[in-house]
Amino acid sequence: xxxxxxxxxxxxxxxxxxxxxxxxxxxxxxxxxxxxxxxxxxxxxxxxxxxxxxxxxxxxxxxxxxxxxxxxxxxxxxxxxxxxxxxxxxxxxxxxxxxxxxxxxxxxxxxxxxxxxxxxxxxxxxxxxxxxxxxxxxxxxx
Amino acid sequence: xxxxxxxxxxxxxxxxxxxxxxxxxxxxxxxxxxxxxxxxxxxxxxxxxxxxxxxxxxxxxxxxxxxxxxxxxxxxxxxxxxxxxxxxxxxxxxxxxxxxxxxxxxxxxxxxxxxxxxxxxxxxxxxxxxxxxxxxxxxxxx
Numbered sequence: 001x002x003x004x005x006x007x008x009x010x011x012x013x014x015x016x017x018x019x020x021x022x023x024x025x026x027x028x029x030x031x032x033x034x035x036x037x038x039x040x041x042x043x044x045x046x047x048x049x050x051x052x053x054x055x056x057x058x059x060x061x062x063x064x065x066x067x068x069x070x071x072x073x074x075x076x077x078x079x080x081x082x083x084x085x086x087x088x089x090x091x092x093x094x095x096x097x098x099x100x101x102x103x104x105x106x107x108x109x110x111x112x113x114x115x116x117x118x119x120x121x122x123x124x125x126x127x128x129x130x131x132x133x134x135x136x137x138x139x140x141x142x
Numbered sequence: 143x144x145x146x147x148x149x150x151x152x153x154x155x156x157x158x159x160x161x162x163x164x165x166x167x168x169x170x171x172x173x174x175x176x177x178x179x180x181x182x183x184x185x186x187x188x189x190x191x192x193x194x195x196x197x198x199x200x201x202x203x204x205x206x207x208x209x210x211x212x213x214x215x216x217x218x219x220x221x222x223x224x225x226x227x228x229x230x231x232x233x234x235x236x237x238x239x240x241x242x243x244x245x246x247x248x249x250x251x252x253x254x255x256x257x258x259x260x261x262x263x264x265x266x267x268x269x270x271x272x273x274x275x276x277x278x279x280x281x282x283x284x
Contacts, residue, residue, distance in 0.1 A: 024163075024167075026169060027167065027169050027170055027171050028169055028171055028245060031171045031245060032243050032244065032245050033243070035242050035243035035245075036241075036242075036243040038242060041176065042175065042176030042179065043173055043176045046171045046172075046173055046176070047160075049171055050160035050161070050163055050164050050170070050171075051156050051157055051160040053160075054155070054156040054157075054159035054160050054163070055152070055153065055156040057156075058152050058155050058156050058159075059152055062152060068148040068151060068152060069148075070144055070145040070148055071144075071145055071146075071147065071148020071149040071150075071151060071152050072148070072149075072152060073145075074145050074146070074148070074149040075149050075152050075153070078149075098243070
């Protein structure tokens with residue numbers, strides 16, 4: 001039972017790691033993507049570009065390896081909620097925003113539905129990991 | 143508390159990594175590029191302005207601001223001669239590209255500063271999209 005949760009979290013971790021790694025390859029493109037959301041100033045976008053890819057990579061590695069588990073869950077949950085909110089506000093405002101989720105242009109071409117659904121699916125992955133860990137712990141305690 | 147502490151550890155690792163990347167990543171974005179940005183009303187207060195269009199050739203050909211000359215990163219060497227021929231040295235240079243998310247204008251501004259020592263140089267915030275909204279141009283492509 002516990003392994004189902006570990007696999008779900010591991011997959012979420014791998015996606016985070018990959019997304020962060022791709023963003024590191026072209027920081028300028030990521031700045032440009034962030035600006036298309038029309039929420040952040042240029043300077044804030046630069047800070048995001050410097051920190052977010054590493055946050056994704058470190059969080060991804062921790063989730064996949066099961067280290068700093070509760071902290072990595074918190075960071076992953078926080079990032080996914082922020083990503084969903086950013087995408088949703090862009091959709092509501094009718095912006096031609098570039099998702100920038102995996103470094104290259106992706107969101108504007110495919111719309112917002114898939115990136116939001118993907119982030120929601122990752123939230124489900126985190127929830128599955130947490131639920132199965134609790135279930136296993138309860139079973140062991142009994 | 144454990145969750146928050148672990149989350150802060152992950153955040154600290156990411157911030158330190160981002161700070162290191164700022165100095166060592168060959169494509170790290172600069173903070174100073176944002177200082178060049180001016181709103182359209184601020185440009186109007188500058189006095190004589192020499193407009194530079196940093197968009198791709200096809201965008202420039204399909205429509206541009208009256209009096210603007212084309213100078214983009216793709217044909218830098220060729221177009222720079224045209225810039226030097228027509229730039230009145232007492233005029234402030236203002237560069238625009240397609241939108242707020244477009245960073246071509248920042249790149250052109252930085253190169254003009256570095257290579258020609260142009261001091262009075264700015265980037266129009268919002269670019270072509272802003273000019274369209276203000277009714278200064280019509281049609282064309284972004």
